[in-house]
Amino acid sequence: MPGERTLKLVIEYDGTLFHGWQVQSRERTVQGELQDAFERITHERVHIQGAGRTDAGVHALGQTASLRTRHEIGSRELMRGLNALTGHDLVVKRIEEAAPGFCACRNATGRLYRYRILNAPAPPALGRTTHLHVIRPLDIDAMNEAASLFEGRHDFEAFRASDCERASAELAIECCTVAGKDDEVVIEVRGQAFLMNMVRIIVGTLLWVGSGRFSPADVEDILASRDRARAGPTAAPRGLVLVEVYYGERAGPSTSSIR
């Protein structure tokens, strides 16, 4: 019998028609659709571990996942099979052999999220599933000033969902920026890990800074308050995309190239 292999998958999806990453008994989810497709190909039921449990409606360009299998199928053949069996809104972009014990979630050293906003009088037609629409002109400079306050190590208790189960809310954000170009506003947040709804609450808070309801100084107070009720609303999922997951020196087992 062949030994156990660990595979690393890089996955892109349009989250519009998924009820998020995590398997649910009755709803279509990314993890569920991948695990079902894998089972149809290999007749083996595996757990596919994602680096981030994206919410319903959130997209991914570079979600990363890992699985352990004893099946000998080649990476290219597996990729073709998974892409044939899943919907067109879910694509496995790359499959690599990983070192034994590699976990896409635990070994991730960084995650980059991007949130896109159309700041214009009329809503987007082409970007209607990928952009939040904000009519009132946003103050990008104020948003950027407030965004920089999130950088560094903080207690993000005010910026997580009430049902977030992580013991500690203390995390480090490496980078949080707001950039405007024409009528598009792009918020990027990069950190090692995130709490439940954290990026969307940060975005919702920055949007209130952009509209003048909060000042950058207010954001400092909200962080210090550790009070979710004081932060802005949870921004709609459709603007959010998990762009990339990093596996740096802290990643432990390194991954080899495509089979």
Add this chain to the structure above:
Amino acid sequence: MPGERTLKLVIEYDGTLFHGWQVQSRERTVQGELQDAFERITHERVHIQGAGRTDAGVHALGQTASLRTRHEIGSRELMRGLNALTGHDLVVKRIEEAAPGFCACRNATGRLYRYRILNAPAPPALGRTTHLHVIRPLDIDAMNEAASLFEGRHDFEAFRASDCERASAELAIECCTVAGKDDEVVIEVRGQAFLMNMVRIIVGTLLWVGSGRFSPADVEDILASRDRARAGPTAAPRGLVLVEVYYGERAGPSTSSIR
């Protein structure tokens, strides 16, 4: 009775579910949906003239159209009404009063088209309705060299559909460029006017240059041959977007600001 007004509309649409711009008796079209919505609001049947008759599946960020009406409805109210009555994949972004006699098609001094390609092993999930997928790595430098040969005034007989009705195929292209960034390849073509399918045939020909089937010198020969059969295929519509229509000094009547 109030005098006749001329309105200029800037329109964005996701062409995926439209059978193109031009009214058809049984199919959903952009022009048809706009004219029907206008009629429901004003009880007046008008002809809405587009600057470009985009094909089925082609998108627009800045399609421009004009219409003449005797109705006194304000531009903002009309915009709200049209956006309420048309699908979410069709948005009127701006309505301006234009000088009498302004025609969005005849007065256009330039049109900018963009074609987007994902050049990667796996197809796009998020960009599946906006990008052509090309697996084989494209030679961007060769494509760019060939693209520059389209610039200037040429007889584009080899680059138009057989049922194109324009008398002369002689036109000027101001700019034709190919740019690659990460796994996205973007082709931009700007000119005063275009023949039927012209941009898509140019793109199909450049793709054959990118894959090595044509050399840049071949493109010069194809242009000179005036033979459609020698050019590349008509590239799929989903990668194409009409980005902007220009009304420069040759535009005649100038348009006023938003009402």
